[in-house]
Amino acid sequence: MERHGSFVLQGNIIYTPDKDHFITLKNGYIVVEEGRISAICATKPAAAAALPLKDCRGKLIMPGFADLHLHAPQYIQIGMGMDDQLLDWLNRYTFKEEPKFADPDYARQIYPLLAEELADCGTTSASIFATIHPESTDILCDILAQKGLRTYVGKVNMDNNSAPALTEDTAQSLSDTEAFIKKWHKHPLVKPIITPRFVPSVTAGMMTGLGKLVREYNVPVQSHLSENKGEIQLVKELFPEDQYYMSVYDRFDLFGTTPTLMAHCIHLSEEEIAIMARKDVYAVHCPASNLNLASGLMPLRRMLDAGVKVVLGSDIGGGHTLFIPHEIVRAIEISKIRSIDHPEEAPLKLCEAFYLATKAGGSFFGQTGSLEPDYSADFLVVTLPIFQQDRTIEEQLQYFIYHGRAQDIEDVYVQGRPVKHTDKPAV
Numbered sequence: 001m002e003r004h005g006s007f008v009l010q011g012n013i014i015y016t017p018d019k020d021h022f023i024t025l026k027n028g029y030i031v032v033e034e035g036r037i038s039a040i041c042a043t044k045p046a047a048a049a050a051l052p053l054k055d056c057r058g059k060l061i062m063p064g065f066a067d068l069h070l071h072a073p074q075y076i077q078i079g080m081g082m083d084d085q086l087l088d089w090l091n092r093y094t095f096k097e098e099p100k101f102a103d104p105d106y107a108r109q110i111y112p113l114l115a116e117e118l119a120d121c122g123t124t125s126a127s128i129f130a131t132i133h134p135e136s137t138d139i140l141c142d143i144l145a146q147k148g149l150r151t152y153v154g155k156v157n158m159d160n161n162s163a164p165a166l167t168e169d170t171a172q173s174l175s176d177t178e179a180f181i182k183k184w185h186k187h188p189l190v191k192p193i194i195t196p197r198f199v200p201s202v203t204a205g206m207m208t209g210l211g212k213l214v215r216e217y218n219v220p221v222q223s224h225l226s227e228n229k230g231e232i233q234l235v236k237e238l239f240p241e242d243q244y245y246m247s248v249y250d251r252f253d254l255f256g257t258t259p260t261l262m263a264h265c266i267h268l269s270e271e272e273i274a275i276m277a278r279k280d281v282y283a284v285h286c287p288a289s290n291l292n293l294a295s296g297l298m299p300l301r302r303m304l305d306a307g308v309k310v311v312l313g314s315d316i317g318g319g320h321t322l323f324i325p326h327e328i329v330r331a332i333e334i335s336k337i338r339s340i341d342h343p344e345e346a347p348l349k350l351c352e353a354f355y356l357a358t359k360a361g362g363s364f365f366g367q368t369g370s371l372e373p374d375y376s377a378d379f380l381v382v383t384l385p386i387f388q389q390d391r392t393i394e395e396q397l398q399y400f401i402y403h404g405r406a407q408d409i410e411d412v413y414v415q416g417r418p419v420k421h422t423d424k425p426a427v
């Protein structure tokens, strides 16, 4: 009898236990018991006698992808205003789109489309910005929970320098945030994350209140950091006494007091990179967004060498794809372009970029993002064209990352439960 989320799956297994290696197992077995991986073996395990066996021979089995930075309300503005840089783009597009989520019915129409596409693309964990609106943010959480995706969701805080329709009363914003934390922090899959939009959007009073919530409820934090040169200049003007952009967050306990995600981190000095490493703050690299908004080329190799945890994000709608393999390729491309003028910065290898998108990203959520015992059974089954069947498993992964599509992802599991299932005939 099938226990919930308990089965054995046979297929071509590939994962990265560390950033420098792939491990592959041809037609190996993954034993899943109650949503966790209990064993990975080359020969048929004894457990297979008692559990249903899913035959995926010839297909790739890989960890699900982690998208550590995206804006749910921007799902419908993808591709808009890409001739602008960050601050103009925010004012001309984003700050006109996001007020629409004051209407919960609008959220009910849009957010299911995003949840569907995330699962379709094999994203099993994500950290998401909603909007300032409590009701729509709850709706987003309900939809993600129903879909079964492992997520952090932030009710965005904004009380400064924003469009009138997106400018909150500070006290109201803080009490809405506290209510949101209380409602979601015990949920097994969808959890709250404190989300000041970025330094220019929040007052010192707001950050003081958010820091208090961080300490009281021990919740993680996400925001943006050093994305665009105009933005950095604006932060200097708004907070002239702070040495660095990150010093502002840090001063209010929003920078590594609890697990922290900072999107972009492009224009950083060696000292700032060292502080990020010391404080264990994650840098979320968003390659498509950084190119679309002409923000810059993140010094990814320098950050890895300094010991910063780097992960990947789609940053839609600054980015234009939820399909993380495309971000993996773009991260590699950007690192190659950087290495032309910075020969000491070795380009990223595929296994490194894959690691950022799986095990490194997954680490923000606990034990997910790898195919190792005790990890959550969050993985994908990927089909390949017949003419790729004779290649090594590593070559098949290369093909999928560079030329695969969401349609090639046949099944997606989170905690051993299907969040996407298609019945394709075996090749």
Ligand code: GUN
Pocket: 071, 086, 090, 094, 197, 198, 224, 227, 289, 315, 318
């Ligand atoms: N900085 C502040 N808000 C945003 C946003 O919505 N997108 C990006 N890319 N950067 C931001």
Ligand code: FE
Pocket: 069, 070, 071, 224, 263, 315, 318
């Ligand atoms: Fe962003």
